[in-house]
Amino acid sequence: MSIDVGKIKKDFPVLQRSINGKPLIYLDSANTSQKPASVMDAMEDYYRKFNANVHRGSYQLANEATAILEGARDKVRSFINANSRKEVVFTKNATEAMNLISNTWGRENLSSGDAIVLTELEHHANIVPWQMLAAEKGFEIRWIKIDDNGHLDLSDFDQLIDGAKLLSFAAMSNVLGTFTPVQDLTERAHELGMVVHADASQYTPHSYTDVQALGIDFLTFTGHKLLGPMGIGVLWGKESLLDSMPPFLGGGEMILNVTKEGFSTNELPWKFEAGTPMVAEAAGLDAAIDYLSNIGMNEIRNHEIELTDYALEKLASEFGETISIFGPKAANERGGVISFTFDGAHPHDISQVLDEENICIRAGHHCAKPLMQVLNVGATSRVSMYLYNDQADIDALVEGLHKVRNLFTL
């Protein structure tokens, strides 16, 4: 069953906004998604009716606030089909979740002479934390290359993972939209006893996520790309691994006991949640998951395939050889993300001209500079779609791009 975009659009207050009499065409959801009213209501509701610090109070208000936070954890657990709520750790964002892995599991397990494997598709958040640790510990970082269509080139995969301890990769590329073969890579890495992390920041908002079926050891994503608020992210990890890891940030909440001599850590998941958590954001994330679940992740994915297919065809037919579209050719091999360059107009200029039409797309390196180097471009323009986009948005984009063409062509 296809989704009713007209109805969905009405649920997102910001999409009702016009600037200079032009409706907002939002095509930057890979950057951050817009939020339905139900998410804002849940957050406001929390502060209006329930605000108290969690896990500490002995009064009803505090108990209710705690129930909101822990209820959101249960919601996430079920959304990604985790085995246990103990495996769901709230972080500030996906970046912090990845820094948590590198600073705890990484610091404990990686040393000079070791190797980890990343891919050329990675966002800086899955590169820099490892580079920081490598600078300190002296382990090697190996890279899985991509082929001309933006898929991982696995021809030397066995060689690359040989002797490596960690495989960490994006389940979906934020630049090319490529879906990587998570299960296949994980199985092969597990045969060698490696630990596997999937950065699902782009994947989980757009595709049904089942951590048990995927088989990975760690999964990270952020709330704000899946209709939730900024300020909350998720680290999911297998309980046995999380158990074996030292704590990340120290402070309140993450301890069981503290004396002048030292401390003992709290049980999972709170061992990794130092300090007062983001309760309103958790309430927002909970509502976002409800919203997505009511529509259905598979329905959303199918809608995005259809829309991506339409956009790819439309861009190619309208602009022919003057547009270079990166990444997989087929819409069903990619998420709703299309990066491109345009002859004669720089990405920054393209987004500037589109902005005049109130069309929001991203220009730049998309926090993936190593990938830009591989693609041999300084920057790309990126259009990214979600459940509230429709063909009319793509038509507006195409019209805007004609305006760009007229301005910049000799």
Place this chain on the structure above:
Amino acid sequence: MSSLDDLYKEIILDHYRSPRNQGELPPPAHRCEGFNALCGDEIIVYVSLIDEKIEDIKIGGQGCSISQASASMMTEIIKGKSVTEAAEIIHAFKEMMDIYESELSGKEAESSASGIDLGDLEALQGVVKYPVRIKCATLAWNTLTQSIDEIQG
């Protein structure tokens, strides 16, 4: 005139399409790289400084119309100038691009406070209305400043 016409003045598009002084200078000319962390644009400024005079200047790298046009116009006005004159021009240009200064004084594009005629460069004043793009316009200039600093130790 739409605000886009204000930003993309014909003279800017002309420099973007046909950039002046593009290329490299071989050593001993000084080479300096500048980056715009925001968008990944990269510029390389080559300066040949002889007896306190900028004998030649060339620009490499890639960027948007604003950064490329600004770099191109910069080479035209800077080439042949003494280091002291170059410093005054750089100062005048940066003053023009300073969003707070221009908002406060409301000064016209034609008259820069220091009395230096920036010529074609004044077409870039429209950029001030787009704060994100100011960094594009000043990239080449900051790189040139760094280059001169490095040469002079």
